[in-house]
Amino acid sequence: MTLxxxxxxxxxxxxxxxxxxxxxxxQAKPKQVTVYIDSVMAADTNEGTDPRLAPMSxxxxxxxxxxxxxxxGHNEGQTDCGKMVAFILPGGKILHVQPRAIDGDMIAMEIVxxxxxxxxxxxxxKLKNNGTLIVGGPRYEQGMMIISIGASTGESHPMQATPAxxxxx
Amino acid sequence: xxxxxxxxxxxxxxxxxxxxxxxMQEVAFHLARCESCTGILGDYSTLGxxxxxxxxxxxxxxxxxAVVARVERLPQPVLTRIERWLWRQAHSVGSGIAWSGAVxxxxxxxxxxxxxxxxxxxxxxxxSTTSIAETGHEAATAANQVAQATASEPTMADNDxxxxxxxxxxxxHSVAVWSEPRRGTTVIWLPDQP
Numbered sequence: 001m002t003l004x005x006x007x008x009x010x011x012x013x014x015x016x017x018x019x020x021x022x023x024x025x026x027q028a029k030p031k032q033v034t035v036y037i038d039s040v041m042a043a044d045t046n047e048g049t050d051p052r053l054a055p056m057s058x059x060x061x062x063x064x065x066x067x068x069x070x071x072x073g074h075n076e077g078q079t080d081c082g083k084m085v086a087f088i089l090p091g092g093k094i095l096h097v098q099p100r101a102i103d104g105d106m107i108a109m110e111i112v113x114x115x116x117x118x119x120x121x122x123x124x125x126k127l128k129n130n131g132t133l134i135v136g137g138p139r140y141e142q143g144m145m146i147i148s149i150g151a152s153t154g155e156s157h158p159m160q161a162t163p164a165x166x167x168x169x
Numbered sequence: 170x171x172x173x174x175x176x177x178x179x180x181x182x183x184x185x186x187x188x189x190x191x192x193m194q195e196v197a198f199h200l201a202r203c204e205s206c207t208g209i210l211g212d213y214s215t216l217g218x219x220x221x222x223x224x225x226x227x228x229x230x231x232x233x234x235a236v237v238a239r240v241e242r243l244p245q246p247v248l249t250r251i252e253r254w255l256w257r258q259a260h261s262v263g264s265g266i267a268w269s270g271a272v273x274x275x276x277x278x279x280x281x282x283x284x285x286x287x288x289x290x291x292x293x294x295x296x297s298t299t300s301i302a303e304t305g306h307e308a309a310t311a312a313n314q315v316a317q318a319t320a321s322e323p324t325m326a327d328n329d330x331x332x333x334x335x336x337x338x339x340x341x342h343s344v345a346v347w348s349e350p351r352r353g354t355t356v357i358w359l360p361d362q363p
Contacts, residue, residue, distance in 0.1 A: 059352050059353075059354060062349070062352050063349055063352060063354065063356060082211055082215055083207065083208055083211045084200075084207050084210060084211045084214070085207070086197070086200050086201040086207060087201070088198075088201050094197050094198070094201060096197075096200070098211060098214065106333070110214075113359075114193075114197055116194060117190040117191065117193045117194035117197070118190070118193075118340075119186060119193075119340075120339060120340070120341065120359060121337070121338070121339040121341070121344070121357065121359055122336070122337075122338045122339070123334055123336060123337045123338070123357065124334070124335045124336040125332050125333060125334040125335060125336075125355075126332065126333040126335070127331065127332050128331040128332065128353075131331030131332060131353060131354075132331065132353070132354050133331075133332050133354070133355050133356075133357070134354055134355070134356045134357070135356075135357045135359065136356065136357075136358055136359070137358045137359040137360040137361065138359060138361055139361045
């Protein structure tokens with residue numbers, strides 16, 4: 001069985017047409033994810049909520065029963081899917097976040113929290129775009145530490161603390 | 170600060186958590202400042218994950234029963250076979266007696282425990298009706314409160330929990346996870362261990 005030259009050309013054109021989108025997709029820049037970390041000290045010292053935590057104060061007060069919430073650190077990092085980004089947090093904690101994939105409105109990622117040298121927690125999860133995961137519990141100064149981890153595929157994140165005024169103790 | 174050359178030698182072991190604590194700390198701190206090593210670690214992680222995903226798992230369904238059956242088929246001395254047969258007979262007789270005893274004990278316990286309720290059920294009167302009515306009223310009140318609470322909450326959908334955790338590993342045995350759909354947050358709580 002032989003193919004005529006016209007049929008062969010048509011076949012090549014059709015295959016090229018099908019292959020081009022895939023090739024273009026493979027060449028596309030990996031999707032970027034911005035990770036926002038707010039480190040908060042929560043305590044029962046009746047000092048109220050730090051004004052820099054205004055965007056998330058209602059959430060914190062709704063989730064936990066502390067009388068004091070103070071922002072002790074704010075970090076942001078942008079990374080490509082598949083690449084890990086590391087943050088040094090107050091209290092000797094280190095946080096590694098590796099976005100793995102973007103599936104619709106969800107961002108799949110791996111999060112590892114270290115307490116100095118010791119891995120405290122490793123988790124795989126899918127976080128909604130602009131959603132937050134809160135990791136809390138470790139003791140910090142006169143209270144406890146609450147780490148709010150947010151991820152976004154866009155430019156802004158609605159629940160982050162005021163970065164310009166945030167500092168690290 | 171350690172050089173990238175030294176750190177890169179330890180990245181594989183770091184990914185597998187096989188380093189000594191001081192080495193873990195050294196690598197973790199280096200990674201927090203070095204994009205190059207962070208990228209290499211990401212590659213290790215991706216490679217390991219991909220290898221794990223393609224590694225075939227042998228099918229072990231029926232393996233143990235096949236081994237036991239094969240052992241059973243091995244030739245045994247006559248005395249051993251007689252001994253086994255006697256053991257099986259004794260076991261079946263013994264287990265039959267044990268089962269009968271267990272069933273009888275459960276039946277007796279059921280009768281003892283259910284008798285007061287059976288009497289109460291038989292003597293059910295106007296008081297029971299009142300308590301049911303009160304319970305219904307309480308349930309309606311509770312439902313009303315829930316409805317009011319729901320109405321006062323933010324408008325986020327109830328199933329919108331924002332995070333779907335597929336794996337969580339921690340040496341902390343007191344770790345707790347809960348979802349707050351109305352606040353769009355999932356919480357992982359790791360209390361310090363004493």
